[in-house]
Amino acid sequence: MTAIAMPAPDPEVLARRQDILKALQAIVPGEGVIHDEREMRAYETDALTAYRQLPLIVVLPETVEQVSKILKYCHQNDVKVVPRGAGTSLSGGALPLEDGVLLSMMKFNRVLDIDYDNRAVVVQPGVTNLGITRAVEHEGFYYAPDPSSQIACSIGGNIAENSGGVHCLKYGLTTNNVLGLEMVLITGEVIRLGGKHLDSEGYDLLALMTGSEGLLGVVTEVTVRILQKPETARALLIGFPSSEDGGRCVADIIAAGIIPGGMEMMDKPAIHAAEDFVHAGYPRDVEALLIVELDGPEKEVDFLIGRVEEIAKANKASHIRISQNEEERMTFWAGRKAAFPAVGRISPDYLCMDGTIPRRELPRVLSRMRELSDKHGLGVANVFHAGDGNLHPLILYDANKPGELDAAEAFGADILRLCVEVGGVLTGEHGVGIEKRDLMTDMFSEEDLKQQQRVKCAFDEKHLLNPGKVFPVLHRCAELGKMHVHKGQLPFPDIPRF
């Protein structure tokens, strides 16, 4: 297999497989426990398909009580658990462990409560992201965070990854749109956080859970904020002779006090791949293409379209088109939305990276990326959430050619290190998972990572929930808890006082 190593399976747990199976079957009757190798294949990978591993057993509970009993059993018997939603993680967050139970939450698929007056919807975690919008759109409402995978990915997975989407510059990430949740700890204890009211007091565990990648608890219920759909939306399609011009245009739009609903950029290879695939009418003779979508009240949108057009002209835009109707707006987006499959057509395989950079660094990062592309001998196409600096370089490779996956991973790692070097971060929305686990030390110090792991110790002292993800080195909690200063060793501190 490939470069990223998973913790060695515990032979003692493997030997107990039959006992574990029986115990799980006693908790979840019938079809809810899967142990046949062929059937378990469906769970061996997520959307980071280069990595595959059969789990020990798959279990699909239907009630919170079952989840609680499963976790309690695993806790008492030292069995690892990997929670899983729809399996669309791009970072390997849901990759099974050979000696771990895979806990699929996809039978939790009901919408429990729709409360328009309080603009809140309560759902089970297996409901898809789009499923929430579908449940309320007949009243004109929607759920704002919109990952491109929204038709498939689960809200539980969205919580675990703190997923974003094209609209999150204006409307926020998952964490800004969640009001409450219910979760089960590895001990089986059920905990409720938040609700339809705002800003619960006490430690903000909602913030910790969101983006915790299945390491802290299993989410069993979610309350999200819904919004009324904007009255209208229009988009501009803007081409630039250089990425510098495009980058400056983005900065000027924001400096003018405009926060667009969406602002996406593509580089030349991505533009060409998309245009060849969907014929969206993108110009081919530009280095950067920007889609700016303005949404809101009609009057405001019309007004802002004019302002953005002026700003684009002032930044040497060579092409400007403004959507005149809904169909045209959708066409502008068609190429961007199909960028991943479009790249999939020009290359047998691709790796989707996810770093964030300060936007001002865009030209430098793109030019360094071209050098890295030469160094590793692989092509790269860039799509970019331009408003918030979140880059998605797509590295093109062929898994059937010996060494190419390794080269692609090395190229990806170099790109992410570059993001950190210019003041950015390893991941903007896809999570660390296994993919970026070993790069965490490039962004954080040993002490930073230890304090993060101490959080884990408060939730899951035995490291049974999704181990091997996020942290490059697993420290035992007892070791993390040690303090190395003793009485009398330190003088009374010599710090200014009054």
Place this chain on the structure above:
Amino acid sequence: MDATFKPQTAKDVEVAVKWAAAEDQPLEIVGQASKRSLGRPVQTAHVLNLSKLSGIDSYEPAELVLTVKAGTPIAEIEKLVDENGQELSFEPMDYGPLLNVDAGQGTVGGVLAANLSGPRRLKAGAARDHILGMEAVSGRGEIFNSGGKVVKNVTGYDLPRALCGAFGTLAVATTVTLKVNPKPETSATFVLSGLGAARGINALCKAMGSSAEVSGAAHLPAGIDGDISRTLLRLEGFETSVDYRFKTLEDLLKSYGPVTRIEEQDSRKLWQTVRDVRPFAGVDNPVWRISVAPTVGPKLVELLEKELKINAFFDWSGGLIWLMCLDGLVNDQHIRAAVDSVGGGHATLVRAVPSIRSSVAVFQPQPAPLAALSKRLKEQFDPKGVLNPGRLVMGV
């Protein structure tokens, strides 16, 4: 040997906390102590005062990112971003007036530690929604960094956000990175007059569920800042848009009676009054801050009015209730029972004399498993319990 430490660098903070942990000497963490009377009183021999840990590290308006030392006065930050056409869109409230101390005090660290957010919280999110990164010193006396300096980041656990609202009981923030936003060009307030609380909140919820992009929704009953009740909806943005949305609201809320409009300058003053709870300033009666689902707000107040002599008004579309007990007692049992009976939420005693604040639960009591988890979290950050002991919960 009581001391007030005034560290000037993160390293100084580290040294002080390391010493405190080694010698079992608890510290009270204060920015400028403007919100000292919030939460449970802390009784420690030593004070760690962060007011000298102050200054702007970097501010890049075009990136929407601001990095500052945690002891920087919030007023200084608001002035700086304002000069650049931007704002902290969570609109932190100023507790000064309510606590009967000077207005305009407080540090950014204190604002975040108390997760202070004003009326715009409804649309723009709370203080915790605007933090991007943090350098802090744990109760172990170790500096750590978390989050980042870009607006989109999911690398590792979201510690900066989780440390907001912790009242300095987990770690001492030394540097924070915030997301700032463009300041709206103008604003106006849509006013309905003479409505009862139930009907007023009903109008607010209706407006919040519309596409009018309301950024403030409050109901001031008769006797609160005026003789007749007022139901307020704030609109902010580009002028053409504000006018257009005002008409949208007029159409939507026709059946609620005549409408008046308050223009920008007066509108700003009015929302500051709501934000800073000025109707309850200048007296000593106990004040509660209650957060519930918006639609049950009026019912809660109605229930309590039957039993107690109170004054109350509503922000956050009815979900945030400021309640003053006119009998001078805190009435915690009544209030907590009423909150439970309308479906739950949070009630916090924000104003009362220290002797009362140390004898009743100031914050909403938590169910046992949650309280135990919170305690474990505290132990992971501050095993010796040297940071603000007893501030959030008795004994933690």
